[in-house]
Amino acid sequence: MSRADVANRRKIDAALEEAEALLGDRLTTSRSVRDLHGESVTWYPTQPPDAVAYVQTTEEVSALVKICARHKVPIIAYGTGTSLEGHINAPYGGITIDFAQMNNIIRVSPEDLDCTVQAGVTRVQLNVHLRDMGMFFPIDPGTDASLGGMAATRASGTNAVRYGTMRENVLNLTVVMADGTIVQTARRARKSSAGYDLTKLIVGSEGTLGIITEVTLRLQAIPDAISAGVCPFPSVRHACDAVILAIQTGIPVARIELLDDVQIEACNAYSGLTLEETATLFLEFHGTQDGVLEQMRLFSEIIEDHGGGPFQSADQTEDRNKLWQARHDAYWANLAQKPGLKGLATDVCVPISRLADCVEETRVDIEKYGLFAPIVGHVGDGNFHLTLLIDPDDKNEMDRVNELLERLIMRALAMDGTCTGEHGVGIGKMKYLEAEHGAGVDVMRLIKKSLDPDNILNPGKVVAV
Amino acid sequence: MSRADVANRRKIDAALEEAEALLGDRLTTSRSVRDLHGESVTWYPTQPPDAVAYVQTTEEVSALVKICARHKVPIIAYGTGTSLEGHINAPYGGITIDFAQMNNIIRVSPEDLDCTVQAGVTRVQLNVHLRDMGMFFPIDPGTDASLGGMAATRASGTNAVRYGTMRENVLNLTVVMADGTIVQTARRARKSSAGYDLTKLIVGSEGTLGIITEVTLRLQAIPDAISAGVCPFPSVRHACDAVILAIQTGIPVARIELLDDVQIEACNAYSGLTLEETATLFLEFHGTQDGVLEQMRLFSEIIEDHGGGPFQSADQTEDRNKLWQARHDAYWANLAQKPGLKGLATDVCVPISRLADCVEETRVDIEKYGLFAPIVGHVGDGNFHLTLLIDPDDKNEMDRVNELLERLIMRALAMDGTCTGEHGVGIGKMKYLEAEHGAGVDVMRLIKKSLDPDNILNPGKVVAV
Numbered sequence: 001m002s003r004a005d006v007a008n009r010r011k012i013d014a015a016l017e018e019a020e021a022l023l024g025d026r027l028t029t030s031r032s033v034r035d036l037h038g039e040s041v042t043w044y045p046t047q048p049p050d051a052v053a054y055v056q057t058t059e060e061v062s063a064l065v066k067i068c069a070r071h072k073v074p075i076i077a078y079g080t081g082t083s084l085e086g087h088i089n090a091p092y093g094g095i096t097i098d099f100a101q102m103n104n105i106i107r108v109s110p111e112d113l114d115c116t117v118q119a120g121v122t123r124v125q126l127n128v129h130l131r132d133m134g135m136f137f138p139i140d141p142g143t144d145a146s147l148g149g150m151a152a153t154r155a156s157g158t159n160a161v162r163y164g165t166m167r168e169n170v171l172n173l174t175v176v177m178a179d180g181t182i183v184q185t186a187r188r189a190r191k192s193s194a195g196y197d198l199t200k201l202i203v204g205s206e207g208t209l210g211i212i213t214e215v216t217l218r219l220q221a222i223p224d225a226i227s228a229g230v231c232p233f234p235s236v237r238h239a240c241d242a243v244i245l246a247i248q249t250g251i252p253v254a255r256i257e258l259l260d261d262v263q264i265e266a267c268n269a270y271s272g273l274t275l276e277e278t279a280t281l282f283l284e285f286h287g288t289q290d291g292v293l294e295q296m297r298l299f300s301e302i303i304e305d306h307g308g309g310p311f312q313s314a315d316q317t318e319d320r321n322k323l324w325q326a327r328h329d330a331y332w333a334n335l336a337q338k339p340g341l342k343g344l345a346t347d348v349c350v351p352i353s354r355l356a357d358c359v360e361e362t363r364v365d366i367e368k369y370g371l372f373a374p375i376v377g378h379v380g381d382g383n384f385h386l387t388l389l390i391d392p393d394d395k396n397e398m399d400r401v402n403e404l405l406e407r408l409i410m411r412a413l414a415m416d417g418t419c420t421g422e423h424g425v426g427i428g429k430m431k432y433l434e435a436e437h438g439a440g441v442d443v444m445r446l447i448k449k450s451l452d453p454d455n456i457l458n459p460g461k462v463v464a465v
Numbered sequence: 466m467s468r469a470d471v472a473n474r475r476k477i478d479a480a481l482e483e484a485e486a487l488l489g490d491r492l493t494t495s496r497s498v499r500d501l502h503g504e505s506v507t508w509y510p511t512q513p514p515d516a517v518a519y520v521q522t523t524e525e526v527s528a529l530v531k532i533c534a535r536h537k538v539p540i541i542a543y544g545t546g547t548s549l550e551g552h553i554n555a556p557y558g559g560i561t562i563d564f565a566q567m568n569n570i571i572r573v574s575p576e577d578l579d580c581t582v583q584a585g586v587t588r589v590q591l592n593v594h595l596r597d598m599g600m601f602f603p604i605d606p607g608t609d610a611s612l613g614g615m616a617a618t619r620a621s622g623t624n625a626v627r628y629g630t631m632r633e634n635v636l637n638l639t640v641v642m643a644d645g646t647i648v649q650t651a652r653r654a655r656k657s658s659a660g661y662d663l664t665k666l667i668v669g670s671e672g673t674l675g676i677i678t679e680v681t682l683r684l685q686a687i688p689d690a691i692s693a694g695v696c697p698f699p700s701v702r703h704a705c706d707a708v709i710l711a712i713q714t715g716i717p718v719a720r721i722e723l724l725d726d727v728q729i730e731a732c733n734a735y736s737g738l739t740l741e742e743t744a745t746l747f748l749e750f751h752g753t754q755d756g757v758l759e760q761m762r763l764f765s766e767i768i769e770d771h772g773g774g775p776f777q778s779a780d781q782t783e784d785r786n787k788l789w790q791a792r793h794d795a796y797w798a799n800l801a802q803k804p805g806l807k808g809l810a811t812d813v814c815v816p817i818s819r820l821a822d823c824v825e826e827t828r829v830d831i832e833k834y835g836l837f838a839p840i841v842g843h844v845g846d847g848n849f850h851l852t853l854l855i856d857p858d859d860k861n862e863m864d865r866v867n868e869l870l871e872r873l874i875m876r877a878l879a880m881d882g883t884c885t886g887e888h889g890v891g892i893g894k895m896k897y898l899e900a901e902h903g904a905g906v907d908v909m910r911l912i913k914k915s916l917d918p919d920n921i922l923n924p925g926k927v928v929a930v
Contacts, residue, residue, distance in 0.1 A: 111818035200665030450915035
């Protein structure tokens with residue numbers, strides 16, 4: 001052990017001792033628990049923390065952060081561990097705060113269509129709770145993530161084209177800052193011009209500016225009618241052109257998802273579907289009975305103009321659930337196509353006018369590099385995903401993968417897009433931030449340094465300082 | 466002149482000399498121009514800058530900010546001067562940057578429903594430009610403000626209930642930071658998880674963190690059908706309850722404005738209307754022909770259940786324009802009610818469930834303090850305005866006014882609302898920020914200090930450091 005390592009071990013031990021006095025057996029240093037908390041669902045190597053703390057209140061989080069601040073020990077917030085860019089890895093050790101026991105729904109206001117939950121509440125848990133009240137929370141990244149984690153990564157998903165992302169749907173956050181101070185980022189009012197928008201600063205900051213402990217969310221009334229369907233197109237371009245026209249003409253489509261031929265093949269095999277193996281849109285319409293019928297009629301006209309069809313609707317809840325389950329299982333369907341390989345999920349987002357170009361050029365690249373990578377996209381937002389099936393130990397393949405990823409991101413940036421539409425930066429996208437934001441990264445670093453001068457909050461992520 | 470004054474004068478003179486070399490006769494120190502730029506439309510005393518600079522490019526703004534940074538001279542961004550809380554006053558002198566000559570529409574993308582404009586473009590100018598392309602920009606604070614100013618104050622207005630505020634509708638900003646660095650806050654993608662949300666941090670920062678020079682905005686398709694109407698109610702509470710139910714049931718109303726009896730009386734007199742002088746909703750519905758009819762049918766049922774009506778619709782463009790012109794002229798209608806007095810416009814925003822309470826209690830206060838103050842509200846958002854008609858020289862009256870305002874804001878805060886829904890902080894609401902945000906104000910101050918260490922950007926506003 002070097003002298004620095006010894007000093008580091010000492011401060012960690014000191015912090016752990018105090019943390020254990022605070023939390024008792026809710027602080028654990030068990031190897032298996034630590035490994036689980038340092039292991040992402042994607043291909044990143046596991047980097048465990050020194051301990052995992054199961055907190056129950058905001059005040060406990062504050063006390064724990066104060067301990068870590070005193071000893072300059074890293075602190076990493078952990079929801080369900082489903083992030084995709086190594087957000088919850090602990091490259092410098094420290095204490096991971098697990099929010100699984102902070103899962104109370106604190107308050108629901110049907111009149112205001114909003115609620116406040118502890119950070120560990122998951123989106124499915126919330127929606128089960130809301131169902132009988134005629135409301136739902138629309139943001140749906142597929143996995144049953146915690147709402148604190150979704151706020152921290154600025155998550156979105158299939159419904160974002162109509163309802164926005166976490167950016168638009170978080171009204172207020174309770175946040176523990178790097179010195180342990182507890183801050184409310186806003187009030188429950190729908191809008192405000194009272195000072196800097198701390199809510200939006202914390203949303204998407206991935207635990208590097210503060211630890212989210214409670215989340216106040218906008219809710220939606222469950223629509224009278226929901227109808228879904230699938231529609232094949234001759235090509236990705238035909239499908240994208242149909243989407244552009246649907247958005248342009250103001251059809252308030254709730255979900256509009258593109259699956260390319262490779263992805264449909266995987267979904268057919270995994271989810272027992274029998275879809276034509278071509279570029280396909282999965283759609284959902286929300287509204288009144290008449291409104292949904294009208295939206296479907298308008299969309300059907302657009303399909304015809306773009307050589308698509310037939311449009312198969314799924315009006316029954318059961319059919320609809322089967323369809324969306326297949327969509328949400330796309331990642332697992334892909335893994336099942338190549339047993340033994342790891343999934344590397346990545347996403348970019350471009351202006352919708354460039355989406356067909358970006359997908360087509362990427363598909364050409366995938367062939368060129370001899371890789372297997374189905375494409376799915378939240379195409380109403382211009383956002384799409386690749387799932388590369390890889391063997392991380394195959395150096396030659398990984399070189400090709402990395403070249404493909406770099407080309408994908410530079411392509412998206414050249415189209416005035418972003419290196420990640422919804423997965424976040426974590427460790428994986430850090431190297432692209434300068435290319436995307438230029439001098440903006442310096443501004444981010446100034447903010448990070450001013451709010452976390454000792455760099456204890458999720459160090460080594462986003463804009464590592 | 467004190468020694469400090471002499472030193473201050475010297476650095477301002479040095480900055481002006483360099484600024485003149487940069488801009489020639491586009492830098493003016495004329496007394497009348499300076500007074501105009503230090504005079505808000507409301508009652509605040511005029512505080513002129515030392516000079517006004519008419520800039521034409523982002524690079525010029527950058528060069529000017531570098532000059533001011535070198536000499537530590539204040540710099541204040543100015544759009545149309547229509548802000549209401551003293552945002553553009555120059556309490557410490559310095560140079561005001563007027564964006565009137567930076568009014569080019571740089572780019573419009575119908576496919577992506579977005580555009581980029583220079584900061585001096587006004588919303589009416591933009592909408593005239595967009596009309597033939599079948600698009601519009603929905604944010605409408607009433608006055609024909611500049612889009613840079615609207616972004617800087619996080620403006621909203623009558624359409625926000627459906628289309629959001631500037632917070633939701635700015636995709637990207639070009640910003641000159643305090644050291645003259647030019648930053649793009651984001652890309653043109655609809656969503657992104659790539660780092661801290663600099664766009665949302667600058668939106669609403671009122672020129673205190675950076676100077677906005679270009680704005681990329683989301684646009685909307687002009688709906689097939691627009692229908693408007695007015696509906697009287699027995700009381701503010703009846704009207705608010707109807708609004709809550711309309712929002713709760715998901716009617717996508719585009720505008721839903723409350724005018725109380727006092728405001729209707731003023732509008733009748735000023736705009737030649739003949740409305741019943743009682744709490745009244747002004748409404749607008751956007752959608753397809755069928756969709757608008759359905760919205761109006763659903764809303765009519767709600768009206769009946771809440772003792773309102775009759776609902777008078779205004780489907781013709783001319784009638785609709787007359788109605789909304791009257792709404793937008795409410796401020797001038799109020800001034801006309803009390804010739805010789807000044808208007809003091811203020812706003813708060815509360816969760817919609819508390820709106821009726823807040824308006825009713827405020828109305829009782831207005832009577833108690835013997836003041837004249839019509840109330841209008843963007844009630845779909847829980848946001849409402851008082852226009853107090855005042856004589857700033859009447860000390861006794863101003864004491865009562867200030868007590869009323871303080872009680873109004875504390876009432877809104879106690880209801881988990883905000884001290885300003887859309888007007889912003891400027892000078893006028895600074896004293897309430899601590900009450901609203903508590904320790905959050907310290908976070909704001911850290912950000913301000915880190916991004917503008919010499920406090921040259923609109924000093925003395927928001928979180929004066």
